[in-house]
Amino acid sequence: MEQEFDVYMEDSEGNIIHDGPMMSLENGFIDLWLPRNETYQISIMYDGKMVEYEFSTFENDRTCITTMQLS
16 A cells, blocks of 8 residues: 655765655555665654665665665
8 A cells, every 4th residue: 555655865965865755656665766876864754653774876785675664
């Protein structure tokens, strides 16, 4: 089921990539396409819960992150 999440994301230089609502896909994932060779900080909030996570898009980095959990 699709849900709306509040998402804040910035790159390693502090440039805001996204700041606002995002809808999840029916499978619960949020789909983001980002430039390669960069590090990002993301905060996802939903129903009073939040997760913060740092990830990167370099050549050997994962392209699907499934370990972020709201708490």
